[in-house]
Amino acid sequence: AQKITQTQPGMFVQEKEAVTLDCTYDTSDPSYGLFWYKQPSSGEMIFLIYQGSYDQQNATEGRYSLNFQKARKSANLVISASQLGDSAMYFCAMRTNNAGNMLTFGGGTRLMVKP
Amino acid sequence: DGGITQSPKYLFRKEGQNVTLSCEQNLNHDAMYWYRQDPGQGLRLIYYSQIVNDFQKGDIAEGYSVSREKKESFPLTVTSAQKNPTAFYLCASILTATSTDTQYFGPGTRLTVL
Numbered sequence: 001a002q003k004i005t006q007t008q009p010g011m012f013v014q015e016k017e018a019v020t021l022d023c024t025y026d027t028s029d030p031s032y033g034l035f036w037y038k039q040p041s042s043g044e045m046i047f048l049i050y051q052g053s054y055d056q057q058n059a060t061e062g063r064y065s066l067n068f069q070k071a072r073k074s075a076n077l078v079i080s081a082s083q084l085g086d087s088a089m090y091f092c093a094m095r096t097n098n099a100g101n102m103l104t105f106g107g108g109t110r111l112m113v114k115p
Numbered sequence: 116d117g118g119i120t121q122s123p124k125y126l127f128r129k130e131g132q133n134v135t136l137s138c139e140q141n142l143n144h145d146a147m148y149w150y151r152q153d154p155g156q157g158l159r160l161i162y163y164s165q166i167v168n169d170f171q172k173g174d175i176a177e178g179y180s181v182s183r184e185k186k187e188s189f190p191l192t193v194t195s196a197q198k199n200p201t202a203f204y205l206c207a208s209i210l211t212a213t214s215t216d217t218q219y220f221g222p223g224t225r226l227t228v229l
Contacts, residue, residue, distance in 0.1 A: 004157075033215065035217060050217060091157055103218060105159070
């Protein structure tokens with residue numbers, strides 16, 4: 001069975017500073033993908049970044065980067081130069097090589113950016 | 116614009132009533148999904164459909180039903196058998212069930228049982 005764990009229910013960060021959101025996963029499937037989504041108070045799920053299990057380099061998308069440590073089964077999201085608009089819930093999710101392309105989600109981390 | 120629409124945005128239901136949540140996409144995606152989100156928690160899969168006229172149960176299908184008569188539409192019915200239906204419901208789609216792309220989400224429907 002697949003499992004995603006996000007151990008930080010809530011975090012504060014000062015505007016313009018970097019922050020790391022933790023995500024650990026568990027799967028026995030050698031082929032998998034890891035996703036991060038942002039959910040503002042409006043409720044929509046916004047895709048941020050993706051890392052494949054066979055990717056050699058850590059994924060980056062603008063101010064978002066993924067610190068992928070395969071041996072430790074962690075896929076932490078790093079947000080650089082935090083902005084007030086980054087305040088939201090953040091979810092880590094995993095897709096394994098399953099029929100149906102289903103995602104398993106973690107419980108989320110609420111990030112609050114202080115001015 | 117291409118995307119996923121869900122309606123209504125807010126829905127109120129009396130106990131014992133069935134209600135249907137709409138999900139429509141014009142992305143020409145084959146696979147569609149329904150998730151439930153309770154306050155402060157992650158998303159859990161209710162049902163998914165890989166192609167028209169086919170759908171599979173997810174982790175929490177009890178008390179829900181779906182249909183997939185058209186490629187662009189995947190309505191979810193919350194039946195009276197669902198004991199605690201108050202939640203936020205999100206619909207998603209992806210090009211195919213084997214695609215390595217991300218799932219795209221609709222804006223969600225917030226259901227409240229009175």
